[in-house]
Amino acid sequence: MKEKTQEELVYLDMTLKMPFKWATGEPMGEFFRELKANGKIYSNQCPKCGRVYCPPINVCTRDHAKCTEKDKWVAVGPKGTLLTFFVAEQSFLVPTTGEMLKVPFAVGIVMLDGAPCTLQHQMEETDPAKIKPGMRVEAILKPAAERKGNIFDIKHFVTIKE
Amino acid sequence: MANEIKKEPMFTQGFVIMPYKYSVGSLASKFFIDLRDKKKITAAKCPKCGFVNFPPRSVCPKCFSKIEDLVELPGTGTLVTFTQVHYDSAVQAVKPPYAMGVIKMDGADTSMVHFLGDVDFKNLKAGMKLEPVFTEKRNANILDIKYFKPAGK
Amino acid sequence: MPERVGIVAAAVTKFEAAKPWQHLAELALEVTDKAVEAAGISLKDDVEAVVSNSQDHWDGRTISSMPIPDVTCSHLKDESKVADDGAYAVAYGAMHILSGDHKLVLVVSHCAESHTDGTIIENWSIDHIFTRMLGMDYTIAAALQARRYMDKYGITPEQMAKVVVKNMGNAKKNKYAQTSATLTVGDVLNSKMLADPITAMERKPVSDGACAMILATEDIAKKLTKNPVWITGMGNCYDAHMLGDRDLANCDALVTASKKAYKMAGIKNPAKDISLVELSDYYAHQELLWTEGLGLCKPGEGGKLIDSGKTQLGGELPVNPSGGLLSGVPVTVAGAERVAEAVWQLQGLAGDHQVKGAKVAVAHGCGGICGQMHCVLVLEKGGS
């Protein structure tokens, strides 16, 4: 099938821009409140099967047991082990801000100490040659005065030597 | 449950921003270029059943045949229905209050939505004859027609 | 119809202008738990498949069903998402059962309109080549439709306002309704003019909420409840998208959809055979127009029908005894919630807005600009 050629074609440039105010919901809201006020990263555990969730979850995804009782929550990290990572070298538009991503941009998926759960966040180190799965990392938090109760209260993961 | 948490609602504020560049396709390109360069209004005539669709789309709404060519319309039309918009919104192209209508072009079997101008809202009436007013600086899009006004006014 | 699909239980959240406490998935969770409890089943062990229903644009999330398996316990189960009105999700759930593929299905629909600006989303559902740049949204389109409807059939602004007076009054008896009020026709007509002839009160308010339902085979439904509701007819249909391709004073797609549903259910005279109707009144005039499309009166007689008082709660054929969308129900959830309300009416669980002796109910969902797509379900009372 061959397309016929035509001298000029018309394009329409449009940008979808929807402002959003997403409710985090209660367990995740409490996670952010703890992060902001006390600098703690919390996980919660299913009372029935013992599965751990970070950030905390409402009901266990496996058996639907309620996991919201606060006294069962466990603080995890800030140290942990890098499970896997990726480094983005090509910039693209960040849909939540409309700005271009600053590259290189490294993201680590980290298993935090204290409970078997993972958290994904930016890494300070962006050289893929210097990042190895299995290495030890630590979540660095912003100073209390700068924390706003969102995921950016954690600045990034840094590589640590133990 | 005593130790259930519920303090204050928390939110994530941000946007969903996505840029798009839409192809209007071969047939609609011709329509927009005619509009921009010649102030000519064209429609799509089905080679099979003769149904004239406007604004021109390459598939016949009546018999599902493919349409590859445009026919020129006289450019005048009739008002089918109308409204006057009084509220602001993030997507509006002009400031309210303004009037919009569904306009059936002479020689076409379907109608289109566009702005109405040069007329008092209370004087608008279904069935009145209209003609297009073109935008001075035209960019090959639907806003190259500024609005429709009462014919001969 | 060889086999009937039973609705065992339905649940909704309270509808509110905003639900700042709940994550989108938690809206779905709340109604899932309520529906499962009402049905007396185990979510993990009994529910075979989940049909979720939400919209990427409203949720601000590509694949808005992403967190739904978590809250519906459907890890390693069948889950799918219908991205149209909630009535379609119920119909799809029923097809799961009619096909013999599943025996017990959860349908769950959620939407939080308060999270974003709906006019932008409406604008982005409209033809991008010829119409979107004009700044169109559903209210402007509905105004064009209302004017055409008035011109063609002599429908009056007062008749349209009466719909709001009726539905907002009915909503006072509905514990889940977002808003309700005792209004006069004058109050409605004197509220802020949005797009002539549509006033602020004649448009559905912004709303957050969710709705869930448990569907089952005839056998299982009978075992689970003495009070099942049968889906005996279903029909749906697309209309043309471009407003200029349709006569806005008619609703051909709804006529096609309802005829199909009635034929399947064996309904010959809808105005007589049906006990009540829950329909999608996004705008006041649409209730009148949809009553025509549903065959409750002749084309052009929607105005006369509301004047007759038959559609009032307590009349011969109540329309939207729950208060309808005008009292506040989010898009997408709207159609599913119409079904839920109809189910409660047939189960005798509607509470203060119960229609006495309800045997057959019609639920109607619609979507798109000026009601481009319609879905009709005929429901019948089971049990004794």
Place this chain on the structure above:
Amino acid sequence: MHKNRVAIVGIGETLHSSRRPYVNDGELIYDAVTLALNDANLSIRDIDSVAIGNMDLFEGHYLNDAMLSLYSGANGKPGFKMNTGGTVGTMTVIEGWYQVASGMADTCLCVGWEKHDEATVTPCISTITDPAIDRPFCVGALSGLAVIAIDYMNRTGCTVEHAAMVRANASLNAARNPNAHLRDKYSVKDVLNARMVLYPLNLLTVCPTSLGACAVILSNESKAKKIAKKPVWIKDHVSIHSEYGGAQFGVNEKRRTSHIEAGAQIFKRNGITNPRKETQVFEMYDPSAYCIPAWMEDFGICGIGEGWKLVEKGAIALESEYPINPSGGTLCTNAIGDTAMMRVAEAALQIRGDAGEHQVTREVKQALASGFGGSYWTDLFLLSKTTD
């Protein structure tokens, strides 16, 4: 189990490419629909209902099934839209199957498409994540695929060379498929030398972004036997979804993915004990070159650790023991809204013997087709030449 048999009676695939400015998205759909109608020797009036699948935010349109109803032929017909990410193509065929099998329609037209040249794909995919917790750290679909690849290599000893073999084989197949997007031939060495995108994925070991559309027409048994010369029967299908895996990677748990569950269910239900004998071809949704060996194992086509060994033996080639993706697969053509539907369409073409130059050499009596998407979601189809 299933009361009504459903057959595929018409197939339409547009050509796939990276840019196609001469058509708008509606016209792209119309192309696929008319091809399928011609294939089935039907007119749009013969179609009772439609099933539509697409990802709203990829092209930006809300309710695009309604917006483009003129082009799919949906006007005046029943139908609705599915939206489930990568699986949307198969999910749309499943929707069509439900419409026909439930008796609501005799003939249903399923349509899936994507016009990727109109959008920027990475930000679109990034928004599958939760805005509060992991959206700022999401870089499209790549990170998830990288995790799958690393995990598979760690578990079984598969190497990057094996992925390169998969890609080289796919390129040979795609070169024979006129509708494929990337049709250049690559050697194993070419693939190994391609630019790294995100370890261990390079430019050639991940799927491209394509544009294209696919349409499949389904019919019930009595109608199919009347109208189709070579109906292909949907013997079974299964759909399995998983929990949201944004921050959870199944730490310390026995591995049980949606693929494992889907394969186990479909083979058990149909009494298949040796899928490599009882089915003759597999059109698998393979977004990276590590997927075929890893997922052959997960689906139960071979034992754990055997996938890459079969690749090494050349067993997945078009003319060999168990051809996988004779069309070139997702690695060569990926218009997300139609990718999974293309798997079903291609598997059906193989059963009909109508795949042309990329027809496999074995006689195909039964074929598998899979869809993959979301956070490890699977659709799996078992297609058959006969009704038994």
